[in-house]
Amino acid sequence: MFFHSWAGIGHVMLASVVVFAFLVALLSVVGQQAFAALVMLLGMQEVTRFFQSRSLRVHHAVRQPPRVMLWNGALLEDRLRASSVSAGEIRAAVRKAGLRSLSDAQVVVLENDGEWSVVAKVEGVSDESAFFGLPIPGRPENSPGSGSDDAQPVGAHRLP
Numbered sequence: 001m002f003f004h005s006w007a008g009i010g011h012v013m014l015a016s017v018v019v020f021a022f023l024v025a026l027l028s029v030v031g032q033q034a035f036a037a038l039v040m041l042l043g044m045q046e047v048t049r050f051f052q053s054r055s056l057r058v059h060h061a062v063r064q065p066p067r068v069m070l071w072n073g074a075l076l077e078d079r080l081r082a083s084s085v086s087a088g089e090i091r092a093a094v095r096k097a098g099l100r101s102l103s104d105a106q107v108v109v110l111e112n113d114g115e116w117s118v119v120a121k122v123e124g125v126s127d128e129s130a131f132f133g134l135p136i137p138g139r140p141e142n143s144p145g146s147g148s149d150d151a152q153p154v155g156a157h158r159l160p
Contacts, residue, residue: 066117067110068134070094073103073121076137083110093118109134 027035052059069079069090080087094105097118109117119130 064112066112066134068107068136069110070102070105070108071137072107073101073105075102085110089116107131107134107136 026038030038048058048062052062067079067083069076069083069085075087075090079085080090090108091102093108093116094102096116097105097120099105099118099120104120105118106121107117107119109119111117
């Protein structure tokens with residue numbers, strides 16, 4: 001049941017030797033205390049990941065919420081400043097999404113994993129359910145307690 005092929009066993013043996021050699025080299029370079037600290041940090045990372053995947057409270061405590069940086073084609077100046085994001089980064093995200101103008105974008109979101117989400121404006125009616133929980137200007141009911149009315153739109157030609 002566990003044996004599939006000699007090649008599989010060879011791969012495991014080779015990987016074990018490579019990992020062992022790497023650990024020995026790492027230990028000689030950084031020292032025993034630094035290595036122990038590195039192992040401790042990796043262990044803490046795994047414990048945090050375990051609990052955040054099982055508890056909504058821990059999840060919200062350790063992860064940044066997504067941040068709306070542009071709404072309805074307008075840059076949100078206070079959010080750009082608060083997140084240390086430039087207008088050029090927003091323009092780059094819009095270009096990567098295949099849009100030619102900031103005014104073609106309904107929303108640009110800096111997600112909690114550091115990636116950009118860009119949603120183009122579309123004609124017709126939408127329930128905008130993908131936007132629930134995002135702090136959208138003028139929609140305090142969308143994300144209670146987020147201070148979503150504080151966002152200040154600015155012109156598309158803001159530099160940088």
